[in-house]
Amino acid sequence: MSKSIRALHIRHVDAGSCNGCEQELTALTSGYYDIQRHGIDLVASPRHADALLVTGPVTDTMALAVKKVWEAIPSPKLRIAFGDCALGCGVFQNGYASEGGVKEADLEIPGCPPEPEMALPILRDWMRTHRSGQKAYSEIAPDSQSAV
Numbered sequence: 001m002s003k004s005i006r007a008l009h010i011r012h013v014d015a016g017s018c019n020g021c022e023q024e025l026t027a028l029t030s031g032y033y034d035i036q037r038h039g040i041d042l043v044a045s046p047r048h049a050d051a052l053l054v055t056g057p058v059t060d061t062m063a064l065a066v067k068k069v070w071e072a073i074p075s076p077k078l079r080i081a082f083g084d085c086a087l088g089c090g091v092f093q094n095g096y097a098s099e100g101g102v103k104e105a106d107l108e109i110p111g112c113p114p115e116p117e118m119a120l121p122i123l124r125d126w127m128r129t130h131r132s133g134q135k136a137y138s139e140i141a142p143d144s145q146s147a148v
């Protein structure tokens with residue numbers, strides 16, 4: 001099944017972040033940046049989500065939680081790596097308890113932390129590209145069983 005994207009509901013998992021990324025995520029949902037007006041929102045349940053967004057390097061203790069949340073999101077679905085740690089290149093990349101971030105992210109948002117002025121255009125442009133039918137959802141979101 002494939003579908004173009006009109007709205008993007010995101011389940012966020014903090015996988016060992018220092019909370020810098022969370023502060024910027026919170027700013028994105030504030031009235032100032034207001035990602036909801038672009039059809040993007042954070043949701044509490046993976047069952048209501050289209051995407052898994054991970055912050056942090058994916059610590060050993062959080063790897064199972066990330067995997068379970070990924071499996072709970074209905075297909076088609078995608079992975080978003082938010083911040084350098086989730087991209088595997090952050091300050092914790094060589095940490096003894098780091099899994100090295102998200103493997104095979106569909107969308108990467110770099111920065112330490114990613115500033116809303118940069119993250120918002122990336123998300124908005126990605127939505128615009130897929131909304132216009134340039135790519136079908138399933139082409140970029142294979143039903144993989146593993147998020148890390």
Ligand code: SF4
Nearest residue numbers: 018020083084085112
């Ligand atoms: S990318 Fe930077 S701000 Fe985000 S969790 Fe890593 S160290 Fe913290």
